[in-house]
Amino acid sequence: IALAGLPLLTLGVALLLQIMIALSGMRAVKILTWSSSPFDLTAALVHHTQLTPANFRCMHCVSALDAGGGPARPSETQPSAWHAHPSIRKVVISLWGIVAACAGWAALIMYIWNKYDGTGYMSSDALTTQTWSFFSNTQALSGNYIEYYMPDIGIQWWILVFVNVAVVQGPLTLGLHCSELIANVIRDETQWRCATGRKGLKAATNPVKPIFSHPICLVLFIAKPFLRESFTPSFPYWYWMFGLSFIISIPAIDGKLAYLGVCMFTAQIWNLCIALFIFACFFTFVALRQPRGPQPAAYGHVQTLANLVDEWSPVMWWGHKEDGIPYCHAGTSDHPLPDVKMDCVYAGSGAGSLALLS
DSSP states (O other), rough: OOOOHHHHHHHHHHHHHHHHHHHHHHHHHHHOOOOOHHHHHHHHHHHHTTTOTTTOOTTTOGGGGSOOSOOOOOBBBBOOOHHOOOHHHHHHHHHHHHHHHHHHHHHHHHHHHSSSSSSTTTOOOOOOTOOOOOOOTTTTTSSSEEHHHHHHHHHHHHHHHHHHHHHHHHHHHHHHHHHHHHHHHHHHHHHHGGGGSSSOSSSSSSSSSHHSSSHHHHHHHHHHHHHHOOOOOOSSGGGOHHHHHEEOOOETTTTTEEOOEEEEEHHHHHHHHHHHHHHHHHHHHHHHOOOBSOOOOOTOOOHHHHHHSSSSSSEEEEEEEEEOOOOBEEEEESSSOOOOOTTSSSSOOTHHHHHHHH
């Protein structure tokens, strides 16, 4: 085991910067609630008059925010997260961009190996079905790979190694973190749709529980370390998929670092690309899936929730609240409500004044 001072110093500085950013953010704004639930946040914003519910929008989903408000009939299906959130579209496109970049990375390594085969630190093994494997042999350096070394182990070469890792791993890390947006809005929408269920919607929830109880959050919780983590132990099976593809070689001899090397394994890069392709397909399907039922989709959007929730309580049900001529009213209550009437037009609690204006 060898410990290098510069990486530890860099880690400490990075953690210190994160603490400073968090503390400065806490001092800059008034924190209305520490809850991560969009329902608690919406209730706090409405209570402190920082968010005003819009009238006549009790049947409008989040994707209808830019459209003119007014009476609307219930819809059998709701828009997908892809159509409801522009940010979701950007995340899905970025995931497919990472897949394409990973494929391009593997193709580039194959091109370099084919062009400079037998020179420098290229492997002598071609990429075939016999040399293709899930794990890379970091001890014997077998398989198809390219390797290059830094001229020295000075601070400028450490910085260059960090830049190499950041350029390759940075987009992957950013894409996986952004995919949390998809998981979070789907989780929030699933919770919101409990308002038409038998048990109702519980506004306050344990922030840790959805990670292990919601399937999409659980998939992301497992996939992020599986795809992204990169370590440099002496035992190769401690690596995960990115660490199997891109390895920093830092051997120590007599208590001193011998050299800094970078090794890229072609088969493992293709394995990472295939895994990212499956990951992108899964989240694309999730983002394009349309919820069924007349309950307007909110996807955790606080303004939409403020428009749809007209009565706040620890446990809420959503449904038909009031008949009216010519418009009915749908909203929330602390007791179960009947289903909305699909042949009626809904305009909210202010339907009477709207009718007078027309």
